[in-house]
Amino acid sequence: MNQADQLQRTYDILKNMDFDQNSVDQILFTGCGTSFYLASSAAKIYQSVTGQFAAAVPASELFLHTSTLIVPDKKYLIVGISRSGTTSEIILALDHLKGNDNLRTLALTCNSNTPMAEAADQVIALDHISEKSVVMTQSFTNMLYALQLYAAKQNNSEQDLAQLKQVPGIVKSTIMDENATKSLADDLTKTRFIFLGSGSYNGLAKEATLKLKEMTQTECESYSSLEFRHGPISIVDESTAVILLAQNETAAYDQELVKDIQRLGGHILAMGPLAEGFQADEQIILTDEIADRNRHAVYMPALQLLAYHRAIRLGFDPDKPRNLTQVVKL
Template identity: 65%
Template structure:
């Protein structure tokens, strides 16, 4: 299956992405605000990338759905501020991205960059700069290695922009850690092959909130499973009411959240929920399944180490339910208006 192969080969692609971005020179002109934008998976990528970029560079960064930039320009673009708009699209032909870039074309306070897996496209032609990952050519409809690699490219871009050698050194370790994670997904079958589990919820905060949203989308696309995502502690404020014995909650834990995550896990378990914790979890953290990640990286730099687990979970669930992950219902590889 294309989807499975593209998930399982993404570590090799990450190595190529590292080489591409490390070799590229970028415009270093300062701007007031960096806006990351995309649609669907690419917008969820934008959320993670914007939060990562701001944390690494110290510069203000926000994520905006591409359609908002032409439907509600004045909500996001102020004449008195300068912007760099980083547009993200696997195909480079996403309708809303092209419309937004053309809508803002010629504005003297806006610089643009395209991040894409196809550098010979209208999006790349319109923008001032391009990160083109042309070796990634997914045949599957759902985005897997393209998501991981475009996010990784933007992490490397942020690290180069900040000129932080320590962060770049950590990011250089990512492909090897992802390769290890891809070999560690069998343990997820205790929930993906359990017919009594009907509802899946992902919890992630900070940059991991973008991953939680993307994890939910992968499961919806491949399996039509009922699933939702929230920021970790926001889950208590109403959504926790749906937890029962048919519910699986996947918590992306971090050093910043670990103090609160154990209590959250216990609250979910008291209601009958099955809890999976993924992160650099301490030994004393308990859940129904704990997937402990490497201590080699800071939480922000291990985003890609988490990605294989939710992609594999969605794939396994699809196979168990008899769906073809390569042919998700009602979807095409490129959405055109």
């Protein structure tokens, strides 16, 4: 995996870009599938960093239910996210909103010479990300990282920019051990996987669920961490593996949640800046030297490797999942 090198290239691109300041009432981050889960995390990160109202919406909702999202006489920035730059719903949404004087658009893509890039007012193009696989991996990590850098630049936040600059190096050291998730992936007694993450990490939990589902057709779900107690915990048994995306902000609650799941027979992999003495069946300890809102890219390689190793164990081709194509067109 060369995600650390690609993240460094993404950093170098964003470092040298200038953006219009967002004098708008709200920013809407939008995409489809993986790009929508990315948007969900990006919107929460952006609002946390800048103090501006931000939300995430599936691209199709922008043209199917415009009045529920766009209020007359309010100003919006629409941030469209698409690896290919050709996703049908993104193009339809931008075309549908074209001509509205209260809307500006920013495209984030891994392909600059595409209809989406041409339709947007500004473009962040990560052309160095070239994935042949149907499944999005480093494109997700790099596009989210680009939007984190974008948010920090919009807020002129030197602290966030300094922490984000460290991310490629941290990712490089974190993914040195590619076997961190292999034992769980290889355990065929675990037939149900649950991913838990709250706040801006809920989008990562959803994306990890999608990756495992795409690559292996395994039964898996995602929830906001503490919401899992409110009904879904009833499905936990000895066949259940739960992956908890721990944060400093949730540290006061994570241990008790783990104990509740273990009492029901669930197997817990906790990953994050875990405190000394934290108890789980398996742990991946990640750096606490940078803030929760800047650490997302450090989690993703391990989550993607879990799906990859599980696919290999089950005899699937992780690059060519069943029933999927790289670009979905209506």
